[in-house]
Ligand SMILES: Nc1ncnc2c1ncn2[C@@H]1O[C@H](COP(=O)(O)OP(=O)(O)OP(=O)(O)O)[C@@H](O)[C@H]1O
C-alpha cells in the first residue's frame with residue numbers, strides 16, 4: 001500500500017531548549033486512520049503543525065501525499081484538510097459564510113461552491129442554522145461546521161487535532177460518524193490526535209503513543225495490548241481446589257495462573273481462543289464453574305507500560321494556552337475574536 005504520510009527524524013526545538021518533537025519517524029498508509037495519542041504537552045499539536053506546513057522543523061523530513069512538506073508548503077496546504085484543537089469558526093459570519101470563505105481560500109472552483117456548501121451544511125446537520133451567526137451555534141454544531149470547513153476542498157489527507165475536545169459523548173459520537181462516512185466515500189487518510197483513549201480504540205487502524213516529544217510505541221491497539229502479555233481470563237468456581245491451578249497451567253497457550261478464593265486469573269495472549277480448553281480442563285478436574293470472564297487490557301494500561309507513568313488529563317497552563325492561541329492564529333492567518 002502506498003504511504004500517505006512518511007516522517008523521518010522529525011524534530012522541533014522551540015527557543016533552543018524546548019524539545020516539543022524529538023526525532024520521530026513513522027508512516028501512515030493511504031486510507032488509514034492513524035491515531036496520535038499522548039498527554040498534554042506531549043508534542044501532538046506541534047507534530048500536526050509541522051506536517052501541515054504551518055511550522056518549519058528543526059530537523060528531519062516529512063512527505064504527505066507524495067509532496068515534500070517543507071519544500072512545497074503551498075501544495076501541501078492545497079491537498080490537506082485541517083481541523084484544529086481550538087475553535088476556528090469565525091463567530092461573526094454565518095455557517096454558510098464560513099464555508100464559502102473556506103471554499104475561496106482553498107481555491108474551490110466558483111461554479112462548484114454553492115453545491116458543495118449546501119451539501120456540507122446538509123451533511124453536517126447544520127442546514128437549519130446555515131444563515132445564523134456561528135456565535136449562536138452550540139459546541140457540537142461549531143465542531144461540525146469546522147469539520148465541513150476542513151473538508152470543503154475534498155482533501156486527500158485530513159488532519160484532526162483533538163477535534164472532539166469539550167464535546168459531550170453524544171457530540172463526539174456524531175462527529176466520528178461523519179468522519180467515518182467521509183473515509184468510506186473518499187478513501188481519505190485521517191491523522192488524528194486525541195486525549196481520549198476510547199476514541200483511538202474505536203476509530204484508528206493504527207496508533208502511535210507520544211510522550212515528551214518521542215514516539216514510545218506504534219502498532220494497532222490490539223498489538224500494543226498483546227505486548228502487555230495479553231488478556232486475563234477469570235474463572236470463578238464454587239470452591240478452591242489445588243488440582244485446578246495445575247490443570248489450568250497445563251492448557252497450551254496459558255502464560256500464568258494465579259488464584260484467590262476460588263477465582264483463577266489466567267493470562268494468555270488470545271484469551272477468547274483458550275476459553276473452551278480452560279472450561280474442559282475444569283470439567284476434567286471435577287470442579288463446577290460459576291462464571292468465566294475475559295478482559296482485554298485497556299489503552300490506559302498500554303500507556304502506563306510504554307511510558308512508565310499514568311495517563312493523566314492535566315489542565316492547561318496559562319503558557320500552554322497562550323501558545324495554543326498563537327498556533328491557531330498563525331495557522332489561519334487572522335486574529336481570533
Ligand atoms: N510556539 C511555541 N513556543 C514555545 N514552546 C512551545 C510552542 N509550541 C509548543 N510549545 C511547547 O512544546 C511542547 C509540546 O506542545 P504541543 O502543543 O505540541 O503539545 P500537545 O501534545 O499538543 O499538548 P495538548 O494535549 O495540551 O494540546 C509543550 O511543552 C509546549 O509548551
Ligand SMILES: [Mg+2]
Pocket residue numbers: 044045046085161162
Ligand atoms: Mg495540542
